[in-house]
Amino acid sequence: MDCSGCNRCTQMNCSIDTKCQQLDRKLMDRYGAVSFPIYQTATFAHPGLGESTGYDYTRVQNPTRQQLESIVGYLENGKDAIAFSSGMAAIATLMELFQIGDHFIIDSDLYGGSVRLFNEISRKNGLTYTAANLSKDDVRPLIQENTRMIYLETPTNPMMNVTDISELSKIARDHGILLVVDNTFLSPYFQNPLDLGADIVVHSGTKFLGGHHDTVGGFLVVKDQALDEKLRFIYKTTGAVLSPFDSFLILRGIRTLAVRLERAQENALKLARYLKRQKHVTKVIYPGLEEHPGYEIMKKQARGFGAMLTFEVDSEGFARSILNHVELIYFAESLGGTETLITYPITQTHADVPADVLERNGINARTLRLSVGIEGIGDLISEFNRVFAIAEKENS
Numbered sequence: 001m002d003c004s005g006c007n008r009c010t011q012m013n014c015s016i017d018t019k020c021q022q023l024d025r026k027l028m029d030r031y032g033a034v035s036f037p038i039y040q041t042a043t044f045a046h047p048g049l050g051e052s053t054g055y056d057y058t059r060v061q062n063p064t065r066q067q068l069e070s071i072v073g074y075l076e077n078g079k080d081a082i083a084f085s086s087g088m089a090a091i092a093t094l095m096e097l098f099q100i101g102d103h104f105i106i107d108s109d110l111y112g113g114s115v116r117l118f119n120e121i122s123r124k125n126g127l128t129y130t131a132a133n134l135s136k137d138d139v140r141p142l143i144q145e146n147t148r149m150i151y152l153e154t155p156t157n158p159m160m161n162v163t164d165i166s167e168l169s170k171i172a173r174d175h176g177i178l179l180v181v182d183n184t185f186l187s188p189y190f191q192n193p194l195d196l197g198a199d200i201v202v203h204s205g206t207k208f209l210g211g212h213h214d215t216v217g218g219f220l221v222v223k224d225q226a227l228d229e230k231l232r233f234i235y236k237t238t239g240a241v242l243s244p245f246d247s248f249l250i251l252r253g254i255r256t257l258a259v260r261l262e263r264a265q266e267n268a269l270k271l272a273r274y275l276k277r278q279k280h281v282t283k284v285i286y287p288g289l290e291e292h293p294g295y296e297i298m299k300k301q302a303r304g305f306g307a308m309l310t311f312e313v314d315s316e317g318f319a320r321s322i323l324n325h326v327e328l329i330y331f332a333e334s335l336g337g338t339e340t341l342i343t344y345p346i347t348q349t350h351a352d353v354p355a356d357v358l359e360r361n362g363i364n365a366r367t368l369r370l371s372v373g374i375e376g377i378g379d380l381i382s383e384f385n386r387v388f389a390i391a392e393k394e395n396s
Helices: 004-011 016-025 063-075 087-095 112-122 165-174 225-238 244-255 257-276 295-301 316-325 355-361 377-394
Strands: 080-084 103-107 128-132 147-153 178-182 200-204 218-222 281-285 308-313 341-343 367-371
Touching: 016 063, 016 257, 063 080, 063 218, 063 244, 080 087, 080 225, 087 112, 087 200, 087 218, 087 225, 147 165, 165 178, 218 225, 244 257, 257 281, 257 308, 257 377, 308 316, 316 367, 316 377
Parallel strands: 103 128, 103 147, 147 178, 178 200
Antiparallel strands: 080 218, 200 218, 281 308, 308 367, 341 367
16 A cells, blocks of 8 residues: 555544554555664765755755654644754754844743753854743733744743643734744644644654653754745754664654553653652642643643653752662653653753752752653552652651
8 A cells, every 4th residue: 555645544534643653654665664764874876867866865865864754744743844863953953043133032941951052052143032931921021123933842841831832822923933832741642832833843852752762863843834944954054963773763662652651641640649648749740730720721732741740849858868769760861761760950951050040940959850651650659659768767
């Protein structure tokens, strides 16, 4: 059967669960390989002068990477997806759209690497920005004549703030401003920002799309042809492209995206409810809890609540004891894999964020972030029971 153009999935109105399996047939290998091959080559031979197979040089295009881009673009309902060597490479390329003197607005609670890029690189290149809590602040007074972009995560990292993408998109559209949404925390399985009015979607493919903590990648997904052409030009010129082998690994990860996220989300909700009952836990932030301020917005704009949660304990010592004694849970940066990871934002993901920004956002030495995996929930709860008991003894 010819699956070019994903006609089968489109005509059958397949669920996203099925699309994650069937889309790998879109550019079916000529030999019928079920797992799309790795075209590990730097260059491609031409049949003759003025003739081409459609591929010239892997920095510009590669069949394995093109297959991945096609699938991610389709899952996000975009015109095109561009695959980068990392999520930060994707954001850095995005920033090349702008000129000296341009201004942009960001959410005040972002991944620390993004903040570092904006502070250390974008400002050096003559760009300025204003930060605000986009989940509750009115963005309109912040818009200047030279404002070109609004950039946000929803939910945010690590404080899990939720922004109404549709409402923000109306403001951005009225002012001719690009709306860019980092969708890493939810993935296209749970949320499609382009459908809600965003112009560009950012992903760290390292996280839920790859899903196994074994590769690094990033994506920009767009719905506008002219914007896509600009980004493709920057992409091939600067060269931060995803390798064929890493493209293959993320292709493999997408096949299990649905089952991984469903199980991880189920675990996350149960852990959030468990943590709320612990006497040394002072705050649990998970958008799947009904008391979360963004709960109703999430129900409106997403198909789920994800597998990320943040919690706070009653002392820095208690937090450090947890980190020192976890065994089943990994004390590690990153997120989105099959294993549960616990992260200490102030020394890891947000170490480069200025202290006043951390304080304003509510990130402190008692704050811990969880990327919940697919282990047995009973085992995860037993791990916390054990670690909390040790921490209580050490900090009594």
